[in-house]
Amino acid sequence: MAENARVPKALFPTPQDAEAAFYEALTKNDLDAMMAVWADDDDVYCIHPNGARVTGVDHIRESWRQIFASGQRLSFQLRDQQYVTGMMLAVHSVYEHIAVVGEPRARAPVIATNIFLRTERGWRMVAHHASPAPAAGAPEPRRAAAPPKTLH
Amino acid sequence: MAENARVPKALFPTPQDAEAAFYEALTKNDLDAMMAVWADDDDVYCIHPNGARVTGVDHIRESWRQIFASGQRLSFQLRDQQYVTGMMLAVHSVYEHIAVVGEPRARAPVIATNIFLRTERGWRMVAHHASPAPAAGAPEPRRAAAPPKTLH
Numbered sequence: 696m697a698e699n700a701r702v703p704k705a706l707f708p709t710p711q712d713a714e715a716a717f718y719e720a721l722t723k724n725d726l727d728a729m730m731a732v733w734a735d736d737d738d739v740y741c742i743h744p745n746g747a748r749v750t751g752v753d754h755i756r757e758s759w760r761q762i763f764a765s766g767q768r769l770s771f772q773l774r775d776q777q778y779v780t781g782m783m784l785a786v787h788s789v790y791e792h793i794a795v796v797g798e799p800r801a802r803a804p805v806i807a808t809n810i811f812l813r814t815e816r817g818w819r820m821v822a823h824h825a826s827p828a829p830a831a832g833a834p835e836p837r838r839a840a841a842p843p844k845t846l847h
Numbered sequence: 848m849a850e851n852a853r854v855p856k857a858l859f860p861t862p863q864d865a866e867a868a869f870y871e872a873l874t875k876n877d878l879d880a881m882m883a884v885w886a887d888d889d890d891v892y893c894i895h896p897n898g899a900r901v902t903g904v905d906h907i908r909e910s911w912r913q914i915f916a917s918g919q920r921l922s923f924q925l926r927d928q929q930y931v932t933g934m935m936l937a938v939h940s941v942y943e944h945i946a947v948v949g950e951p952r953a954r955a956p957v958i959a960t961n962i963f964l965r966t967e968r969g970w971r972m973v974a975h976h977a978s979p980a981p982a983a984g985a986p987e988p989r990r991a992a993a994p995p996k997t998l999h
Contacts, residue, residue, distance in 0.1 A: 738929055740940055747980050748940060748958055750929065777890055777902065779964065779973055781935035786962050786974060788892055788900060806900055808960050808976045810938050812931065821931055822938060824960045826978035829899050 706817035707732070710778075710785035713811050713818045718771045718791075724763040730756050734812055734819035742824045744805050768796035785811040785818065790828065804828040858969035859884070862930075862937035865963050865970045870923045870943075876915040882908050886964055886971035894976045896957050920948035937963040937970065942980065956980040 707713035713732050720729035730752070733739055737751045741758060749758045772792040779786045791805040810822035859865035865884050872881035882904070885891055889903045893910060901910045924944040931938045943957040962974035 738931065740929060742958055742960075742978065745979070745981065748927075748942070775900075777892060779890065779936065779962075781933050781964075783933035784931065784936040784938065786936065786938070788974065788976075790900070806894055806976070808894075808962075808974065810931075810960075810962075812933075822940065822960065824940075824958070824976050824978070826894065826976070827897070829897065 707819065708817055710780060710787065710811040710818045713820055714787055714789075714809055717809070717820060717823075718773065722768070722770060724766070724768065726756065726760055726763055729759050729763075732820045734814055734821050736821065739821045740824075741822070742826070744825045744827050770794045770796060783813050784821075785813075787811070791825070803830055859971065860969055862932060862939065862963040862970045865972055866939055866941075866961055869961070869972060869975075870925065874920075874922060876918070876920065878908065878912055878915055881911050881915075884972050886966055886973050888973065891973045892976075893974070894978070896977045896979050922946045922948060935965050936973075937965075939963070943977070955982055 707716060716728065717732045720726075720732060733752055733755060735752050739752055739755060740748050740750045741755045742748050743758065743762070746758075749755050770793070772794075773789045774792060775788075775790045777788040787807075787809040789807050789809065791807055792801060793805060794801045804827075805825050806828045808822070808824040809820060810824075811818045812821045859868060868880065869884045871877075872884060885904055885907060887904050891904055891907060892900050892902045893907045894900050895910065895914070898910075901907050922945070924946075925941045926944060927940075927942045929940040939959075939961040941959050941961065943959055944953060945957060946953045956979075957977050958980045960974070960976040961972060962976075963970045964973040
């Protein structure tokens, strides 16, 4: 089972499972849990808000290590999710409403595009592109409760 | 052929073709060519740099109409492309090096995640997430000339 220490054991049967684990790891500042969500690949990439592109699982781990090292605890509310799901790739667009634990005011929201790949070990994140939403950043009105789109 | 005026006639056999058409339309301020790249769908979304999420082909058209109305002519150099291509979805990450025609200095680069869907009428864009790269925004060193990754 543990033939490769870098291969995480957790399996995510759906992109939603992988995404939930991503935000749980973020909330807990849990680096190992965070990296268990990512595909173990040199081509995965992560763009933190206002950041450059960080490519490859090793660089991504280091970027999260630095973020988690601040000790700041964040809580996330996800809203306005939109999904496009293929056989092998799934694209999730979410508004992250972020609060710092201990601070009374919520921060401005962040828009994230989260991309997941179906691997032999379940769905894994292959890209996270996050950028600050404008202050009046409520998404434009759209059809309510649109069902997730699945492609076959 | 013209059973639906909103269905563009152009076909893009590969995600690369659709992406090339996207940047050509941007360069030419050509709204119809721009919208021919997008899938005709209420769930497509576009995040302009520093912007909120714009969802649905009608709102996206209006956002580009406003951008093109400025009359500003831009030129784009794409660098550091990374691709993940599935059967139905393709994810392209690119650095856009943008210059305003008539201005001597290049602007700070923009990082874009471009997502394409294979439709009955070829590959179409379903998401464009762009955000400003930091001023020292050169991507981190990585393996040179990595081949595009294709999933089967």
